[in-house]
Amino acid sequence: xxxxxxxxxxxxxxxxxxxxxxxxxxxxxxxxxxxxxxxxxxxxxxxxxxxxxxxxxxxxxxxxxxxxxxxxxxxxxxxxxxxxxxxxxxxxxxxxxxxxxxxxxxxxxxxxxxxxxxxxxxxxxxxxxxxxxxxxxxxxxxxxxxxxxxxxxxxxxxxxxxxxxxxxxxxxxxxxxxxxxxxxxxxxxxxxxxxxxxxxxxxxxxxxxxxxxxxxxxxxxxxxxxxxxxxxxxxxxxxxxxxxxxxxxxxxxxxxxxxxxxxxxxxxxxxxxxxxxxxxxxxxxxxxxxxxxxxxxxxxxxxxxxxxxxxxxxxxxxxxxxxxxxxxxxxxxxxxxxxxxxxxxxxxxxxxxxxxxxxxxxxxxxxxxxxxxxxxxxxxxxxxxxxxxxxxxxxxxxxxxxxxxxxxxxxxxxxxxxxxxxxxxxxxxxxxxxxxxxxxx
Numbered sequence: 001x002x003x004x005x006x007x008x009x010x011x012x013x014x015x016x017x018x019x020x021x022x023x024x025x026x027x028x029x030x031x032x033x034x035x036x037x038x039x040x041x042x043x044x045x046x047x048x049x050x051x052x053x054x055x056x057x058x059x060x061x062x063x064x065x066x067x068x069x070x071x072x073x074x075x076x077x078x079x080x081x082x083x084x085x086x087x088x089x090x091x092x093x094x095x096x097x098x099x100x101x102x103x104x105x106x107x108x109x110x111x112x113x114x115x116x117x118x119x120x121x122x123x124x125x126x127x128x129x130x131x132x133x134x135x136x137x138x139x140x141x142x143x144x145x146x147x148x149x150x151x152x153x154x155x156x157x158x159x160x161x162x163x164x165x166x167x168x169x170x171x172x173x174x175x176x177x178x179x180x181x182x183x184x185x186x187x188x189x190x191x192x193x194x195x196x197x198x199x200x201x202x203x204x205x206x207x208x209x210x211x212x213x214x215x216x217x218x219x220x221x222x223x224x225x226x227x228x229x230x231x232x233x234x235x236x237x238x239x240x241x242x243x244x245x246x247x248x249x250x251x252x253x254x255x256x257x258x259x260x261x262x263x264x265x266x267x268x269x270x271x272x273x274x275x276x277x278x279x280x281x282x283x284x285x286x287x288x289x290x291x292x293x294x295x296x297x298x299x300x301x302x303x304x305x306x307x308x309x310x311x312x313x314x315x316x317x318x319x320x321x322x323x324x325x326x327x328x329x330x331x332x333x334x335x336x337x338x339x340x341x342x343x344x345x346x347x348x349x350x351x352x353x354x355x356x357x358x359x360x361x362x363x364x365x366x367x368x369x370x371x372x373x374x375x376x377x378x379x380x381x382x383x384x385x386x387x388x389x390x391x392x393x394x395x396x397x398x399x400x401x402x403x404x405x406x407x408x409x410x411x412x413x414x415x416x417x418x419x420x421x422x423x424x425x426x427x428x429x430x431x432x433x434x435x436x437x438x439x440x441x
Contacts, residue, residue, distance in 0.1 A: 027159035028439075029356040029432045030152050035424050038148045042423060045069070046144035047117045053106030053133045053140070055123045056171035057180075059084045062104045062143070066168050069147050073154040075166065078190070082181030086168040087190050090154060095162025098437045099193035099382070100430060101374065102139070102146035103172040109134040112413035126174065137173060137410045138201035138391065141417050141426065145199070148427035153434060160438040163191045175221065175336050178376035187380060195345060195437050196377040196384040199426055203409040204365075205390025206397055207418035208425035210357060211365035212350045212387050214343035219268070220303055221371030222335035224293040226251070226314050227328040230321070232287040242323055244289040245278055251291065251317045252276075258309045269306055270296040270369050296369045298338055307331050337375040342383040349385055352436035353429055361425075370410075387433075389426050391417035 045065070054062050063086050067077045070088035077088045084104065108131035111118045121133045135141075150166055167186070171177030187193075205211055228251065230244030252273045263269045271293060278289030295310070297303040314327045354362040365388060378384040392407050396418075400407045408414035417423075 028435055030428055035428055038151050042144045042148040046140050049140040049143055050135050051117050053119050053121050053135045055133055056105040056174040057083050059104040059170050073151055082184040084170040085181045088166040090164040092157050093161040095438055096194045097163040097191045098434055099165040099196040101167040101169055101198040102142045104168050104170050105173050106133050107136045107173055109136040109413055113416045136415050141201055145426035149430035152431050162438045165193055172373055175373050178373040182380055193382050196382045197433055198374050199387050199389050201391040201417055202388040203392055203407055206394040207390050207421040209390035210353050210362045210429055212346050213365050214341055214346040216338055217341050217367055218339035218372045219296040219298055219369045220338045222295040224295055225330040226291045228289045229323055229325050232285050235283040235285055241285045243285050247317055247321045248289040248291055254313050262309055267302050336371040336373050339372050339375045339386050340378050341385045345383045346385045349433050353432055356432040391422045393418040
């Protein structure tokens with residue numbers, strides 16, 4: 001028996017069990033038993049995806065895995081949207097159209113979690129260099145919950161009405177995946193949603209807690225590359241060279257004064273140099289060094305001023321060292337836009353989740369400097385809400401607060417969610433949110 005047949009039988013069994021409930025009864029949240037019925041399969045999918053991560057726009061196996069499961073549940077599935085994205089549509093009578101998005105891609109990170117199913121996968125990054133690959137941001141968790149919610153919604157078709165659009169989006173980490181799907185016809189080839197929803201794991205809240213933030217929530221993001229040029233030579237004769245490594249080192253420190261001395265502290269800015277490449281061995285001074293930066297801002301004015309300052313400081317440091325030419329500063333014309341959560345939609349979902357999960361488990365959270373290209377769906381005119389779900393065991397968070405040593409965050413080689421409570425709550429939360437939006441009230 002193949003996987004598709006097994007899944008089809010499973011969803012038929014779930015539907016039979018569900019139909020035994022009182023006809024026409026209001027279904028606002030899945031019961032603990034219903035979550036248990038889908039959990040084992042969702043966990044198995046999580047383990048499989050965690051073992052087999054794929055980088056941005058390379059998520060062919062990942063997309064095929066999700067597409068197969070959605071088809072088995074009765075969704076009309078289209079692959080290759082925005083290169084490697086998938087769209088699964090379940091039409092279920094009159095009513096709103098609601099979109100639930102998950103991300104497909106992983107990160108170029110060497111896993112160090114110690115999990116028995118830790119990734120040993122490798123891939124090639126955007127520069128074509130070989131790299132280890134890991135789901136260091138929790139997209140494997142997101143996909144597992146997405147399929148669990150898909151299964152429950154398919155099994156309860158007699159309890160809601162409308163059109164559910166499930167989106168598996170590529171390339172969230174590198175940026176460009178959401179825009180690629182929109183340009184690939186997401187809102188023209190398929191039913192245009194009245195609402196768009198996504199959930200993301202979080203390292204600052206206990207597992208199973210839902211965090212929400214109306215309005216601006218996640219920052220703008222720009223990836224900036226600076227190439228500093230020098231004059232190479234023998235390490236024993238630095239006076240005959242212009243050392244670009246020294247220029248780069250001074251530049252890393254000088255850039256932080258843009259944040260601390262040129263920007264109003266109430267308008268947040270982050271400049272992080274996450275990668276430096278230069279040289280081949282210790283006794284050779286290279287001709288050039290390349291720095292890769294992540295720049296986070298919230299407003300177009302602060303973004304423009306910060307990017308201009310980066311270019312100015314890089315040029316000045318090179319000139320101060322007598323560099324043979326100005327540095328090359330590559331700034332994308334278009335970075336990630338800030339995530340703006342539609343206030344009315346966000347507060348509506350927070351209220352529904354408070355009723356379904358308990359008010360104490362749904363909390364308002366502060367804005368974050370992390371970015372998310374989920375912003376593109378709101379910019380396209382669809383009322384959107386990105387919620388967060390705590391993914392750290394409460395005792396670990398308490399220990400971190402006591403010691404002052406933070407838990408490993410997303411993008412860390414040690415990132416792993418507190419799986420069972422987080423995954424179960426994420427499935428439950430997604431279904432509660434979908435049912436509230438389909439209720440039309």
